[in-house]
Amino acid sequence: MDLIGATAAWLSNSAHWQGSNGIPARLLEHLALSGVSLLLAALVALPLGLWIGHSGRFSWLVVTAANAWRALPSFAVIGLLVPFTTVVDPNLGFTLYPTLVAMIVLAGPPILVNAYQGIADVDDDLVEAARAMGMKERQILLGVEIPIALPVLATGIRSAAVQVIATATLGAEFGFGGLGRFIVLGDANQDNGELFGGVVLVAALALTTLALFLVLERRLVSAGLARRAAG
Amino acid sequence: MNGEPLVRWDWLFAHLGPIADRVGQHLYLAAIAVSVGFAISFALAALSIRRRKLYPFVTVLATAAYTIPSFAMFAALVAITGLSVFTAEIPLILYTIVLFVPNIVAGFDSVPWDVLDAADGMGYTSGQRWWRVELPLAVPLVVAGLRLASVSTIGLVTVSAILGDSFGGLGYYILDGYHRHFTTEILVGGLLSIGLAVIADLGFVLLQRLLTPWAARRAVGG
Numbered sequence: 001m002d003l004i005g006a007t008a009a010w011l012s013n014s015a016h017w018q019g020s021n022g023i024p025a026r027l028l029e030h031l032a033l034s035g036v037s038l039l040l041a042a043l044v045a046l047p048l049g050l051w052i053g054h055s056g057r058f059s060w061l062v063v064t065a066a067n068a069w070r071a072l073p074s075f076a077v078i079g080l081l082v083p084f085t086t087v088v089d090p091n092l093g094f095t096l097y098p099t100l101v102a103m104i105v106l107a108g109p110p111i112l113v114n115a116y117q118g119i120a121d122v123d124d125d126l127v128e129a130a131r132a133m134g135m136k137e138r139q140i141l142l143g144v145e146i147p148i149a150l151p152v153l154a155t156g157i158r159s160a161a162v163q164v165i166a167t168a169t170l171g172a173e174f175g176f177g178g179l180g181r182f183i184v185l186g187d188a189n190q191d192n193g194e195l196f197g198g199v200v201l202v203a204a205l206a207l208t209t210l211a212l213f214l215v216l217e218r219r220l221v222s223a224g225l226a227r228r229a230a231g
Numbered sequence: 232m233n234g235e236p237l238v239r240w241d242w243l244f245a246h247l248g249p250i251a252d253r254v255g256q257h258l259y260l261a262a263i264a265v266s267v268g269f270a271i272s273f274a275l276a277a278l279s280i281r282r283r284k285l286y287p288f289v290t291v292l293a294t295a296a297y298t299i300p301s302f303a304m305f306a307a308l309v310a311i312t313g314l315s316v317f318t319a320e321i322p323l324i325l326y327t328i329v330l331f332v333p334n335i336v337a338g339f340d341s342v343p344w345d346v347l348d349a350a351d352g353m354g355y356t357s358g359q360r361w362w363r364v365e366l367p368l369a370v371p372l373v374v375a376g377l378r379l380a381s382v383s384t385i386g387l388v389t390v391s392a393i394l395g396d397s398f399g400g401l402g403y404y405i406l407d408g409y410h411r412h413f414t415t416e417i418l419v420g421g422l423l424s425i426g427l428a429v430i431a432d433l434g435f436v437l438l439q440r441l442l443t444p445w446a447a448r449r450a451v452g453g
Contacts, residue, residue: 003310070379071428073386079405080421083237083414166300173302173393174409183306187393192310199303206298 003196010193011200021181023201030178030205033096033171034164037103042157045108049115049156053149054141062116069109074167077102078174099171106167107160114156118149151221158213166206179205239415250404250419257400257427260391261384264320268327268380275328276335286336293329301326301390309394319391319398326387327380334376338369370443378435385428389420400424 010016017023052058078098085093085101122145130140146153172180179202186195243250279286304322312318342365350360392399392406399406404420407413 067432070382071386071425071432073389073424073428075386075389075392075402076405076421076424079409079417082409082417162298166298169300169302170390173406180300180302183303184393187306187309195306195310199299199307202303203299206300207295210294210298 003192006193007196007200010191010197016197023182026177026179026181027201027205029176030165030168030180033100033103033176033178034161034168037100037168038107038157038161038164041104041107041160042111045112046115046153049112050119050141050146053116053119054137054145056120059116059120062113065109066113069105072105074102074106075170077105078170082174095175098174099168099176103164103168107164110160110163111156114152114159115149118152118156119145121152122148151217154213154217154220158210158217161213162206162210165209166202169202237414238418239413242413242415243419246419250423253399253401253403253420254423254427257385257388257402257424260316260319260323260388260398260400261381261427263316264323264327264384264388265377265381267320268324268384269331269377271324272328272331272335272376276332276339279332279336280339289332293332296325297329301387302393305391305394314395314397318394319388323384323387323391327384330380330383331376334372334379335369338372338376339365341372342368367443371439374435374439374442378432378439381431381435382428385424385431389424401427 011023019025049062052062081098081101082094085097087093089097119141126144126148127140130144135143168176168178169180169183171178172184179198182194182198182201186192186198275289279289301322304325305318308318308321312321346364346368347360350364355363388400389402389405390399392402396403396407401420401424404416405424406420408416408418408420
């Protein structure tokens, strides 16, 4: 059995690059789900983490979230959501919502923990100096703390993004499409070309996401900080 | 679903035996992966500590392996190893290595140089020094790695349910319940697998306290 040949043949077959079950459509589905869940998670976790880091209040919440999160297997979370999301909507609740909500749950804690840690680790002297210069709390957060904490914040978002992209594959077992669909179908039809084609696509997407975020981080981090980190 | 009660207790009580079997299978699959993974990782970490140049190579490989979803790795292995216990164990073991190696290396790195010098000065042979000084001081981070790997493996065992009915531990009930639209089964599989992960997590916190009473105040959570 020639796995590499079968995979290359499946991937290069133009029929697999068209239509609603084609690679571009499934890729778009995968990216849309991952993007939306990452965005929703960041909308909640980022402000919350920044505020907790700045004020120092409720830091136990961050520790609790981080610990609870590790003990939550995504496979179980997706499954457990089904009985509840189907009450909201019998169709989407059985196909889209369980994976979407589980990915938000997956993405939230890494963003929250790093936002908190990044801000909490900013040198107290710098914050005091900014306060003494008459900066308001909001200005201190936006002008001093966030730029300094940016590398840590970005690491949290990157880690959440890569995990969501990789884990969203599971959605294919629970009625959601995405790139995992090819793995499920290849497995069911004993078509190794399709199965490995799916595996290659998912792995490539996860690694590309990782690389993109790393490049973006280099651009975003202030030159002074980058120089200090290097030196 | 379908206007049924959320939990069918009669089903639950009629299936206590099979449920216990699935819990056993779950723990069995996880225990093999964690112990084999630990042995391999210890060797890899020992090698990385001796030959520092190898370490970046190991971490890059580990990061790359971790971006490949477990789901994809399980499915891909079916085509290579067929449906055997290896199909479930190989990915599980690989993921434990990713978590173990950095923790073990960091554990031994955390032993201060002056402590090692003091041990040498007291006339310890390198074997004695390793056993009596380096290992005990590395324990907090090594156990933190064990804790991380056990919890993550217990979670990943559920995914092996995609390999078929003879795998998956409690994950079997999650998938079967989904396919049959049977809420009770999903709840049993999902809640029990989360429960196992939580128990393992707390168990290792306890083990860490017992093994390193001196570090109880500044234990590393991992």
